[in-house]
Structures are given as C-alpha cells and as structure tokens.
Amino acid sequence: MQASAHPTKAEIRAFVRRGRAAMTAADRMIATKQLTRRLISLVERSAATSVACYSAVPDEPDTGPFIDWALTQGLEVLLPVSLPDAQLDWVRHEGAPLVPGRHGITVPTGELLGGDAPARTDVLLVPACAVDSCGTRLGWGMGYYDRCLVQLPATLPVYAVVFDADRLPQIPRDPHDIAVTGAVSPGAVTTSLSRTG
Numbered sequence: 001m002q003a004s005a006h007p008t009k010a011e012i013r014a015f016v017r018r019g020r021a022a023m024t025a026a027d028r029m030i031a032t033k034q035l036t037r038r039l040i041s042l043v044e045r046s047a048a049t050s051v052a053c054y055s056a057v058p059d060e061p062d063t064g065p066f067i068d069w070a071l072t073q074g075l076e077v078l079l080p081v082s083l084p085d086a087q088l089d090w091v092r093h094e095g096a097p098l099v100p101g102r103h104g105i106t107v108p109t110g111e112l113l114g115g116d117a118p119a120r121t122d123v124l125l126v127p128a129c130a131v132d133s134c135g136t137r138l139g140w141g142m143g144y145y146d147r148c149l150v151q152l153p154a155t156l157p158v159y160a161v162v163f164d165a166d167r168l169p170q171i172p173r174d175p176h177d178i179a180v181t182g183a184v185s186p187g188a189v190t191t192s193l194s195r196t197g
Contacts, residue, residue, distance in 0.1 A: 009172055012138055016129050019165045020059045031163060032062040034186035039066040039125065039161075042189050043075070046157065048122035050076035052090065055098055055106045060127055061161050061185070071095050078117055080148075081107045088148045090117035103142075116151045124152070126180065128160035135179035135192035136171040149178040157181045159189070 007015070023031070043051060051070055056063045070077050077093040082102040089112040098106035118124045126145050130138045137160045139145055149158065158180045164187040173179075182191035 006170075006172075009138060009141075012168065012171060013129050013140065016166055017059075020163065023163075028062070031186040032065060035061050035063075035161070035184065036065040036069065038184050038186065038189050039063070040069055042159065042184060043070065043123060046123050048075065050078070050121040050123075052078040052080075052118035052121045052124045054080055054125065054127050056127065057104050061163055063125070063161065067093065076121070078113065078121060079108050080105075080144075081112065082144060086143060086147065087115055088144050089113065089115055115148060118148070119152050119156060122157070124156055124158045125161050125184070126158060128162050128166070128180075128183075130166045130168050130171055131160040131162055131180065131183040132168050132171045133190075133192055134170070134173075135181065136173045136177060137180045138171050146176055146178065159184050161185070164188075 053063055053067055053070070055067070067077055067079075071093065078090045079093045079098075080088045080090055082105065083089055091108045091110045091112060093108040094110065096108065098108055101107035126137070126149075127139070128137045129140055137145075152158070160180045160183045162183055162185050164185045167183060167185060179192070182189065
C-alpha cells in the first residue's frame with residue numbers, strides 16, 4: 001500500500017476495491033483455478049469431511065468451483081445466510097441452485113442450523129477484504145463475521161480467502177477483531193497463529 005505507512009481500515013478497503021476492480025476477466029479466471037487448487041489442498045491436508053464456506057459475490061475470490069468439488073467428494077458444505085439483525089445463520093448446501101439473499105449474496109434453501117453451526121465442521125473459510133501475516137482479518141465493515149467468529153471455539157481452523165494482492169504486512173486490529181488461523185489465496189496457503197493469539 002502506498003497511501004501511508006500506517007493505513008486506516010478505510011484506506012485499506014479503498015485500496016483493495018481499486019485492485020479488484022482493475023482485475024481483468026483473464027486475471028480472475030487464472031486466480032479462480034489457482035485458488036480452487038489451494039482450497040482443495042487445504043481441505044485434503046486437514047482430512048476434513050465437512051467445511052463451512054461462502055458463496056462469493058462478483059468482486060470476491062470465486063469459491064464456486066471449490067464448493068462444487070466439495071459436494072462431488074461427499075463433503076458436508078455449510079453456507080451462510082445473512083439475517084436482518086446482521087447475524088449469520090447457516091444452511092447445509094445439498095447442491096440445489098442457490099437463490100438470491102441479502103447484500104447480493106446467493107444462499108441455499110433449507111433448515112437454518114444456528115449461528116454456531118460452523119463449530120461442528122472441520123474448516124471454516126471466510127471472505128475478507130484483506131488479511132495480514134499475524135492473522136488480522138479485515139472485513140467490509142458490516143460485522144457479520146466478527147459476530148459469527150466470537151461464537152466459535154478458538155480451536156476451529158478459520159482461513160480468510162483473499163487475492164494475493166490482499167495480503168498485507170499489517171492491518172489495524174481493534175479489540176473486537178478476532179484473528180484467523182491463516183489465509184488462502186491463489187498463490188499460497190499460510191498459517192499465521194491460533195485464533196487465541
């Protein structure tokens with residue numbers, strides 16, 4: 001980042017938005033293929049049989065091919081549903097077409113499993129604006145995932161999914177920010193620290 005030596009969260013979000021907007025269709029296609037391989041590798045190394053993920057909106061790293069792979073492998077896949085009170089609930093994705101939800105996010109239909117449902121999965125993959133090497137995750141400011149993560153055990157592996165350019169040296173961390181275990185981007189899977197760190 002070039003805005004300042006210690007950019008604010010707002011400056012980081014603006015920087016990431018500009019970078020993502022500048023990506024070409026070819027850039028995104030390559031990134032999606034590489035990201036899918038990284039996500040599969042993480043899940044296989046974790047010997048996971050269940051995963052909580054998310055349905056990406058157009059400017060986010062595309063998780064669709066990974067979700068399709070997970071379903072074909074028989075993994076249990078949970079996807080979030082945004083509730084009116086800015087909380088997340090979760091639904092088991094059975095492979096049926098997703099339907100429009102809040103904030104332009106597509107969601108599965110089915111039984112709501114509760115906000116703490118990811119605690120019963122092996123890996124949680126979360127969207128992020130950016131992430132740093134200490135596990136600080138920056139979202140887009142609505143707080144859905146901050147409220148979700150506080151309900152979950154610190155032992156649950158939580159990985160932020162970003163583009164390579166969204167990995168930053170340092171992100172400001174507020175007291176309510178919960179660290180993630182690591183990050184997955186097209187170029188690498190990295191583990192930073194435990195969520196209690």
